[in-house]
Amino acid sequence: MAHTEHDSHHIIPMKTLLRVFGGLVVLTILTVAVAQLDLGVLDLPVALGIAGMKSALVVLFFMALKYDRGVNSMVFTIGTVFVVIFLFFTSLDVASRGDLSNVADETISAQERRAEQLRDEEPADSLLRITPADYANAPPADSGRTAGASGDAAGEGAGGPPPGN
Amino acid sequence: MATETKTASPSQGVTPQSSAEAHHHPPSHLKSYFVSSEQQFDAAKLGMWIFLITEMLLFSGMFVAYTVYRSQHPVAFSEASHTLNWVMGGGNTLVLLGSSLTVALAIHYAQKDKQRKAAWSLTATTLLACAFMAVKYFEWTAKFDHGVFPGEAFNPHGDHYAHLAEFPFARQFFSIYYVMTGIHAIHVLIGIGLIAWLATRAFRGHFSSAWYTPIEIVGLYWHLVDIIWIFLFPLLYLI
Numbered sequence A: 001m002a003h004t005e006h007d008s009h010h011i012i013p014m015k016t017l018l019r020v021f022g023g024l025v026v027l028t029i030l031t032v033a034v035a036q037l038d039l040g041v042l043d044l045p046v047a048l049g050i051a052g053m054k055s056a057l058v059v060l061f062f063m064a065l066k067y068d069r070g071v072n073s074m075v076f077t078i079g080t081v082f083v084v085i086f087l088f089f090t091s092l093d094v095a096s097r098g099d100l101s102n103v104a105d106e107t108i109s110a111q112e113r114r115a116e117q118l119r120d121e122e123p124a125d126s127l128l129r130i131t132p133a134d135y136a137n138a139p140p141a142d143s144g145r146t147a148g149a150s151g152d153a154a155g156e157g158a159g160g161p162p163p164g165n
Numbered sequence B: 001m002a003t004e005t006k007t008a009s010p011s012q013g014v015t016p017q018s019s020a021e022a023h024h025h026p027p028s029h030l031k032s033y034f035v036s037s038e039q040q041f042d043a044a045k046l047g048m049w050i051f052l053i054t055e056m057l058l059f060s061g062m063f064v065a066y067t068v069y070r071s072q073h074p075v076a077f078s079e080a081s082h083t084l085n086w087v088m089g090g091g092n093t094l095v096l097l098g099s100s101l102t103v104a105l106a107i108h109y110a111q112k113d114k115q116r117k118a119a120w121s122l123t124a125t126t127l128l129a130c131a132f133m134a135v136k137y138f139e140w141t142a143k144f145d146h147g148v149f150p151g152e153a154f155n156p157h158g159d160h161y162a163h164l165a166e167f168p169f170a171r172q173f174f175s176i177y178y179v180m181t182g183i184h185a186i187h188v189l190i191g192i193g194l195i196a197w198l199a200t201r202a203f204r205g206h207f208s209s210a211w212y213t214p215i216e217i218v219g220l221y222w223h224l225v226d227i228i229w230i231f232l233f234p235l236l237y238l239i
Helices: A014-036 A040-062 A070-095 A108-120 A151-155 B002-011 B016-024 B037-072 B074-082 B086-111 B115-145 B162-166 B170-203 B213-238
Strands: none
Touching (some): A040 B213, A070 B037, B037 B170, B074 B162, B074 B170, B086 B170, B086 B213, B170 B213
């Protein structure tokens, strides 16, 4: 029992350790060599694939997960799955966000609230005045005109500036 | 809890020898709340693996940041990445892989009761880790000399770096670069301390095939630091 395939005290032979190290060195040289070529879109997957193979070697042999109890492999697998979920779903989110440099300052709900307020608002008097004479701060030249000469100014007299000022 | 321990012992498959060892001559390293050395060793390892998962998740946050910014600013990231020295990065990769090998050898020798060889393997690991940090020092100071700082202070000048000023998001690349390699370097420094401490203990004969848990646990940590670098190297230096 103590010396079965899965034993936490398994002694990994020197030869295996040296071979794994050799494999890691070869893969490192390979990843540098491949990076000198321009593979376009394949650059990233190839680099990540080689890095994945290297870490698999380290995990299985140097960290001895291959010979270890299953529970440790389970912990490692669950952790890896969560890392993949983290990366994958964040990438999905980012990829489907649209043009990030072309966004409004306000939140969507704030924009909707403001539009609704504008719709519900009674148009103010100020928005309905159309001629210069309608304005409260109309120049004194207008108010100085005779009442008979301008019917508009007379009609608006109540809301206008106090006469004689 | 008591029933749990009782049911656990048969399922652990304790051999007659090791159970006799546990009950009649408990080894000094065996804590009272473990049934056997075997169980104590496995518990320590499981705990370490769980800790390593939290480490993986810590670094994965930074890898996600890298992925997002790289996918949005591929040209700036490519330009900035090409200013890094892949010879130094690749050399450091080999140094760290070598240090992983020597840690694995230290465990191998401890399991075979070759204490001095285990101690020398740990010493070699410490020296390789220091070599890694020395290269890191030269890489960083070369960048600082040319104004390649993280964040606001980013002000690249000199033939090699000046063109980075044209890419607003080159600064983002270097912020991510410094944070990722920096947190990795902190892990290397902690590893240097731990492994040097283990080496001195190994020279004093504290470890044997019966008990080498600290070497195993620190070894697992050190291999994870190596794995993080295995991903950092191609992502930062090569593509």
